[in-house]
Amino acid sequence: MSDKKNTFLFPSQPFLSGKPYWVQLVVLFFLTLFCMILFSATSGIAARIIYGNDILEAPTASFYRFVQFFNAVGTFLVPALLFAFLLERKWFSFNLACRSIHQPAVVALILLLSFALLPVIGLLVTLNGMIHLPDSWAAVEQWMTKHEQASTLVLETMLNDTSVAILLLNLFLCAVLPALCEEFFFRGTLQQLFQRWFGNAHVAIWSTAFIFSAIHLQFGGFFARWLLGAYLGYLFWWSQSLWLPILAHLLHNAISILLQFFISQSGITLPQETSLSAQLPVALLSLSLCAGLIFMVHKLLKSREPETTE
Structure with a gap:
């Protein structure tokens, strides 16, 4: 009798093993939705206990940091780990988190790329601002714009304190934590699932992105x-x-936070907008540099297999 119970609770095969990819995707979706609701409700209750019932009327930077932690962990990291366990009964195999890379040259190139990408990203943001959705989607665009403005306000509130202690806390919450949680979910889980499903890495990469x-x-x-x-x-x-x-991902976020911190500390006032004609030459030069650095990264990674630790 006990053997039957153990078989029911712990079947010989993981729950998602051998299931069609579309079923795995549906499970991941509902798993993410459940965790997001659970952690959101938990953080909401905890926030009212810690900060008081009227915290939503006048949210503070401390409150935003508290919510940021729960949102990142609950929406991305926990679902990704649970999905990996349901698929292979291992936490760090499917997402390739069990593999490490010991190539200082690659790390140095990634650091350079994080700086070189900034003008390219700035140009894309400028070009993006010139594009508008069709009139039939105007309401959607307005809603997304309001959401973006609200997100920017939250970030500015969190980064407003220029003390070193708060800077370190912000680096953890806005650089380390999102990089860890989002990469486990998007690259480690969703991209892996798409690549197995479609059998094409490029389709998986761009779809996930x-x-x-x-x-x-x-x-x-x-x-x-x-x-x-x-x-x-x-x-x-x-x-x-x-x-x-x-x-x-961590370096990209951290550089943005550190630049904002040092600009604030130095009292430098940057122009609100930079013209496209001024951005274009720098962005094109930056793009050329990025292409060269990415080629070098690819060559180094191709020449040496990553170390595997089970």
Whole structure:
């Protein structure tokens, strides 16, 4: 009798093993939805206990940081790990988090790329701002614009304190945590699933990058984030390790936060907008540099297999 119970609770095969890919995708979707609702409700209750019932009327930077932690972990990291366990009964195998890379030259190139990409991303944001959805989608565009403005306000509130202690906390919450959680979900889970399903790495990379950008609900930076997602996807594919895109994602976020911090500390006032004609030469030069650096990264990763640790 006990053997039958154990077989029911712990079947010989993982729950998702051998299931069609569309079934796996549906399970991932509902798993993500469930975790998002659960963690959102939990953080909401906890926030009212800690900050008081009227916190939503006048939210503080501390409250935003609290919610940011729960949202990142609950929406991305927990569903990704649970999906990996349901698929292979291992937490860090399917998502290739069990593999590491010991190539200092690659790490150095990724750091250079994080700076070199900034003008390209800036140009894409400018071009994105010139594009508008059809009139029939005007309401959607307005809603996404309002969401983007609200997200920007939240970020500015979190980064407004210029003390070193808060800077370190912001780097963890806005750079380290999103990089870790989002890469486990998008590259480590969704891209892996798409690649097995479609049998084409390029389709998997660009499809995942599209969803990665769309899920942020920020139309103004859609194409820039799509390109960034593809860049992270190729790093994941070439290295066969989740830690390289995590590093690249972390550096991209951290550089933006640090630049804003040092600009604020120095008292420099930057122009609100830069003309397209002024951005274009710098962005084209930057794009050429990025192409060369990416070629070098690809060559180095191709010449050496990543170390596997089971």
